[in-house]
Amino acid sequence: MPDSFERAPGSETDGSGKTASRNTAPASAESIAQTAEYAAPEMERSVLACVLADPDCINTVSMLLGVHVPSKEAAQAAPGKNAGGTFERNARIMFRDPKHAAIYQSMLEVYASGRKPDLLSVEDSLRRAGRLEMVGGADALLDIQTSIGSVANVESWCGVLRQWAMLREMIKACSNSLQMCREPEGRDIHQLLDGIEQNFFAVRSDFVRSEIKDIGTLVFEAFQYFAELLDPDKKIEPGISTGFPDLDRLLGGGLKKQEMVVLAARPSIGKTALALNIARFVAMKSVPGKRRRSVAFFSLEMSAEQVAQRLLCTESKVSLSSLMDRSFNVEETHKLSTGAAALSGANLFIDPTGGLSIFELRAKARKLKESPEGLDLVIIDYLQLMRAGDVSSRDGRQVEVSAISGGIKKLAKDLDVPVLVLSQLNREVEKTPNNKTARPRLSNLRESGSIEQDADVVIFLHRDRDEAKESNREAARNGVESLLLVEKNRNGKTGEVKVNFFPSLMEFRSITHKYGEQDIPAGMKQNNEP
Numbered sequence: 001m002p003d004s005f006e007r008a009p010g011s012e013t014d015g016s017g018k019t020a021s022r023n024t025a026p027a028s029a030e031s032i033a034q035t036a037e038y039a040a041p042e043m044e045r046s047v048l049a050c051v052l053a054d055p056d057c058i059n060t061v062s063m064l065l066g067v068h069v070p071s072k073e074a075a076q077a078a079p080g081k082n083a084g085g086t087f088e089r090n091a092r093i094m095f096r097d098p099k100h101a102a103i104y105q106s107m108l109e110v111y112a113s114g115r116k117p118d119l120l121s122v123e124d125s126l127r128r129a130g131r132l133e134m135v136g137g138a139d140a141l142l143d144i145q146t147s148i149g150s151v152a153n154v155e156s157w158c159g160v161l162r163q164w165a166m167l168r169e170m171i172k173a174c175s176n177s178l179q180m181c182r183e184p185e186g187r188d189i190h191q192l193l194d195g196i197e198q199n200f201f202a203v204r205s206d207f208v209r210s211e212i213k214d215i216g217t218l219v220f221e222a223f224q225y226f227a228e229l230l231d232p233d234k235k236i237e238p239g240i241s242t243g244f245p246d247l248d249r250l251l252g253g254g255l256k257k258q259e260m261v262v263l264a265a266r267p268s269i270g271k272t273a274l275a276l277n278i279a280r281f282v283a284m285k286s287v288p289g290k291r292r293r294s295v296a297f298f299s300l301e302m303s304a305e306q307v308a309q310r311l312l313c314t315e316s317k318v319s320l321s322s323l324m325d326r327s328f329n330v331e332e333t334h335k336l337s338t339g340a341a342a343l344s345g346a347n348l349f350i351d352p353t354g355g356l357s358i359f360e361l362r363a364k365a366r367k368l369k370e371s372p373e374g375l376d377l378v379i380i381d382y383l384q385l386m387r388a389g390d391v392s393s394r395d396g397r398q399v400e401v402s403a404i405s406g407g408i409k410k411l412a413k414d415l416d417v418p419v420l421v422l423s424q425l426n427r428e429v430e431k432t433p434n435n436k437t438a439r440p441r442l443s444n445l446r447e448s449g450s451i452e453q454d455a456d457v458v459i460f461l462h463r464d465r466d467e468a469k470e471s472n473r474e475a476a477r478n479g480v481e482s483l484l485l486v487e488k489n490r491n492g493k494t495g496e497v498k499v500n501f502f503p504s505l506m507e508f509r510s511i512t513h514k515y516g517e518q519d520i521p522a523g524m525k526q527n528n529e530p
Helices: 029-033 041-053 055-064 072-077 083-094 098-112 119-128 137-145 154-182 189-207 215-230 245-251 271-284 304-316 320-324 330-344 358-369 397-415 450-454 473-478 522-528
Strands: 260-265 294-299 347-351 377-381 419-424 457-462 480-489 495-502 507-510
Touching (some): 041 055, 041 098, 041 154, 083 098, 119 137, 260 271, 271 377, 294 304, 294 358, 358 397, 377 397, 397 419
Parallel strands (some): 260 457, 294 347, 294 377
Antiparallel strands (some): 480 495, 495 507
């Protein structure tokens, strides 16, 4: 909804065509609640359509509309709790149309029973409750289901419904307060004031969930986490390993939940290759006693087929260019088959949607999070190709990038997963003397300073870009030395990590440390002398 509440279609007008004045308060709060001006019927219908079209949306919708749906096991463990009454009240508050409220209530009841609220399940629930004919029958449900083309905007629609519902409840509170003042019924002014305050506090309590926690609880949780982290039997990892041990140590254990990690570089340096290396390692690493981690790779620049080809060639240690120009040795076909077999078991999901909006990203990531495979890491390639969705082009690209950056950070916190987002650098780094070797800085992040502010970690990929050097045999055998520059780390150290890049395989590898004379302790040197 926009910043102001606009008059909905069907508002009453006076004889001149102007909107009738609302200066006179209605007789009761109930009459206000029935006024169509304070609702968005089509928005209500669209939210219901999202759930019927994609039942997995119910978790997102119920959370955004302010109701906790207990699991089937939890409901059985606490049968005394009246979940049905909670569902009915929440449905009546959020949906002004009684038909829509009845449908939503049935969706919540179906979901709480351990089933998905699809068309047939909701229809059956309404029939058993004797409400199917009231909502218009099975045909009405089918019409609702087919009324939208995509569920990508379900979060913004739910936000609009919450605002309208809050406005209706505020009007009720105002009407009740006015009625109390007109008919005090023996209450003094202080009692009236207390009653009015309670009316508005009840509205706030219904719509604003407190996130405030006392320090005692937080300290206890932190101490318990550290104790488990230090317990060798627990085998708890502080973060998700990137596959580069030196980088993991610098980050304090790898990619951590709720963190936005920015990987930035100029074009053709290897951002996508490095991101795919990390995605492949995370998705294929086996953790004893646990399921394999799931990775979502959103590729706004390359097709899903191109990403898969890169992954297969890197895993098989086969040059993609040798396959394309047909110089590939057919006798090494077994490498491809072995790599394909290894990759096919990975929980790696690729979405090649171009021009992805932040709303579409959130919807797709939430759906994966709620799937049986779950979601452990989100990778976006790359930020500047995304759209904000709710920001006008007149606001400027910098405002739009700020909105995208803030949306990605919120996604990381909401889904409790790390988000690795690739970013371009501006051309200022190329204007410096010795631009081939000049190291990037935080100010070189392209189009918005908000990226630097929102990010928990900023990593620059840097190397001397020399095509002649990359194409020689030495590079193919030993790789091209590159640097991972950790320039910002909100919860850890900054520094640099050396890695080798193998251009033909599009693969980065950790540099194996070779011990030299300088690494031998002084005491051992003396003991080894004849």
